[in-house]
Amino acid sequence: MKLPIAFLVIVSTFGLDVVSAFLLPGATLQPRAVCRGGRVPGSQHTGKANAMHMNAVEDGTPSDLERNSMTAGVLSDALPFIQAHADRTIVIKYGGHAMEDEEASLSFAQDVVMLKQCGVNPVVVHGGGPQIAAMLKRLDIPTSFVEGVRVSDPATVEIAEMVLCGSINKGIASSIKRAGGRAVGLSGKDDNLLIAKKLGKKIVDEETGEVKVVDIGCVGDITAVNTEVIEDLVSSGIVPIIAPIGVDESGQTYNCNADTAAGAIAGALKAHRLLLLTDVAGVLNKEKELLPQMDSVKVEELIEDGTIFGGMIPKVNTALDAVKAGVGASIILDGRVRNALLLELFTPGGAGTLIRLAE
Numbered sequence: 363m364k365l366p367i368a369f370l371v372i373v374s375t376f377g378l379d380v381v382s383a384f385l386l387p388g389a390t391l392q393p394r395a396v397c398r399g400g401r402v403p404g405s406q407h408t409g410k411a412n413a414m415h416m417n418a419v420e421d422g423t424p425s426d427l428e429r430n431s432m433t434a435g436v437l438s439d440a441l442p443f444i445q446a447h448a449d450r451t452i453v454i455k456y457g458g459h460a461m462e463d464e465e466a467s468l469s470f471a472q473d474v475v476m477l478k479q480c481g482v483n484p485v486v487v488h489g490g491g492p493q494i495a496a497m498l499k500r501l502d503i504p505t506s507f508v509e510g511v512r513v514s515d516p517a518t519v520e521i522a523e524m525v526l527c528g529s530i531n532k533g534i535a536s537s538i539k540r541a542g543g544r545a546v547g548l549s550g551k552d553d554n555l556l557i558a559k560k561l562g563k564k565i566v567d568e569e570t571g572e573v574k575v576v577d578i579g580c581v582g583d584i585t586a587v588n589t590e591v592i593e594d595l596v597s598s599g600i601v602p603i604i605a606p607i608g609v610d611e612s613g614q615t616y617n618c619n620a621d622t623a624a625g626a627i628a629g630a631l632k633a634h635r636l637l638l639l640t641d642v643a644g645v646l647n648k649e650k651e652l653l654p655q656m657d658s659v660k661v662e663e664l665i666e667d668g669t670i671f672g673g674m675i676p677k678v679n680t681a682l683d684a685v686k687a688g689v690g691a692s693i694i695l696d697g698r699v700r701n702a703l704l705l706e707l708f709t710p711g712g713a714g715t716l717i718r719l720a721e
Contacts, residue, residue: 535547
């Protein structure tokens with residue numbers, strides 16, 4: 363992935379926080395009085411001082427003027443990408459390490475606010491598997507899995523709803539607020555946002571080869587999305603934060619997979635992009651190298667030959683289902699990377715694996 367020289371220099375020196383300071387309403391740089399043309403009234407920087415700043419210091423650290431110039435260069439390089447994504451809806455599935463680490467969580471919130479400041483309409487759908495597991499263990503409630511899917515009896519669903527819709531959902535909204543944005547936390551049960559039906563898990567009997575449907579409790583498959591709720595918030599300048607809890611017509615609550623919920627929401631909104639944040643760089647080839655982009659035909663080939671396997675298969679299928687439903691492109695990327703959202707959307711090489719329909 364090739365990035366602009368100015369971008370690499372500034373990220374390696376300061377991180378993207380410096381760039382964020384130009385766009386985030388709550389940025390915390392050195393306070394200024396009234397700024398005109400980038401200058402501070404009463405500044406003590408004389409012509410001689412500025413000339414000194416233009417020279418590289420002995421230890422190779424950029425001067426203030428050089429830093430500011432690099433920052434301006436980054437913004438200029440990003441302009442075509444900002445214009446391309448402006449007024450577009452981006453659905454982001456947020457989870458994994460990026461959600462558990464405090465510093466990564468702050469970085470994510472700042473990225474979301476920056477996207478909003480750049481005219482992008484982010485919609486966040488979050489998971490919470492590790493947090494649910496921790497609460498079940500704390501309450502001494504046994505849990506089990508069938509091929510990676512948590513069996514959700516009534517007690518488990520109650521805990522999942524409490525954790526997802528409570529501390530996690532409101533915590534993300536609060537972080538975005540602290541970063542200078544506006545966000546509202548929602549459950550899929552709010553105004554029938556996510557309509558779901560009971561999911562039957564199919565497994566193959568290893569001895570007989572017979573396909574069986576196993577009851578995994580109140581695990582839901584999303585059948586409809588009330589996009590009006592989301593669109594009303596977005597049009598009001600608010601970032602929706604959605605917990606993947608679904609409901610059926612009888613009022614039964616379902617625990618839904620966050621990836622598939624994000625894909626269903628992106629498809630219903632006909633979103634410009636679906637970003638699936640994971641704990642890996644993206645889709646890798648057999649040499650463990652990142653595949654920067656694939657079409658739907660290539661995806662099926664790589665699943666068939668075993669290059670894509672295990673937990674990556676459902677993520678890739680979610681990405682494919684989304685583009686088949688009208689999403690412009692799906693991207694699987696590493697949420698552990700700082701400023702992953704900005705790297706993906708505002709730089710030439712992106713930050714993960716982009717998946718489109720075959721032409």
